Amino acid sequence: MSRATFRTGDRVVLPPYGIGVVSGTCQRPVAGETQSYYQVDFPNTSSRAFVPVSAPQGTGLRAALTTGDMPYLLSRLQVSQELNLPRQWGARHRRVTEILVSGDPYELATLTCELRRWNMERGLPDLDRQAFRRAIHLLEQEVCGLEDQCAQDVQQLLDHAWKETPQ
Incomplete structure (x- = not known):
């Protein structure tokens, strides 16, 4: 390695x-x-x-991600990939925490899409809503300061997902 x-x-x-x-x-x-x-x-x-x-x-x-990484990150945010999160709260919380702690931006993007979908379908419990916001925040940090169009598109998607979340 x-x-x-x-x-x-x-x-x-x-x-x-x-x-x-x-x-x-x-x-x-x-x-x-x-x-x-x-x-x-x-x-x-x-x-x-x-x-x-x-x-x-x-x-x-x-x-940290660069402008060259933005097209792939954008595609992960645009194409909803099933994450198959467990329905049982405890198991789901463990899996979501693993993803957040890993900091992998592509897993965070998939998690963001999945939690956004859940939020649109039935709303999110408080801890899932907090995880959703944390995933968006971590992705926003990666995009912050990158000036290309693709990074701006990523930021717009993240802003849109955030605004859909009930406060």
């Missing part, structure tokens, strides 16, 4: 926290040894994370 490397200024995603920016690397002592860490800062917050340079994939750290 190839190891991802990040540079200062790279937009990254650290599930489940969302979009951050690599502000550099630093050395920190852990268990008597000095190790290198990426310092990830999260915009508009004072939050910061330190991710081991030697194994960023262990934390789920990945590069």
